[in-house]
Amino acid sequence: MPSPKKRDLGKEIIEGLQWALADMRGENPPGGRRYVVWVPDVKAIRKKHALSQTEFAARFGLSKRTVEQWEQGRAVPDQPARVLLSVIEQAPGTVARAVKKTQTRRAA
Numbered sequence: 001m002p003s004p005k006k007r008d009l010g011k012e013i014i015e016g017l018q019w020a021l022a023d024m025r026g027e028n029p030p031g032g033r034r035y036v037v038w039v040p041d042v043k044a045i046r047k048k049h050a051l052s053q054t055e056f057a058a059r060f061g062l063s064k065r066t067v068e069q070w071e072q073g074r075a076v077p078d079q080p081a082r083v084l085l086s087v088i089e090q091a092p093g094t095v096a097r098a099v100k101k102t103q104t105r106r107a108a
Contacts, residue, residue: 009039009073040077040085042070049092060088061099 022028046056046067053071057064069075077085088095 007073038082040082040089042067042077042085045085045089046071048089059092059096059099060084061102 019028046053049056051059053067054064056062057067066075070077084095
């Protein structure tokens with residue numbers, strides 16, 4: 001099975017910023033809008049809370065493999081995951097309690 005093409009995130013960011021500047025100058029065709037999406041730095045968020053990948057995944061109801069994929073740039077968090085990561089960054093205890101409560105209910 002061929003490996004997926006590795007993304008050049010730096011190039012994508014530069015292209016997105018160039019497109020945004022052209023859009024601000026009115027140089028892009030109408031209806032051809034593209035949006036630059038914030039992609040969280042999962043590794044920085046995890047390290048901010050001094051957690052291993054395994055601990056981070058378990059505490060916040062994620063799979064370790066998903067965390068690995070995000071950190072290595074092989075996958076990008078989708079919109080719900082970006083929201084979750086933003087909340088984890090700001091209020092990790094709230095998310096951990098919600099995940100624990102959900103897991104407790106599911107086991108009962």
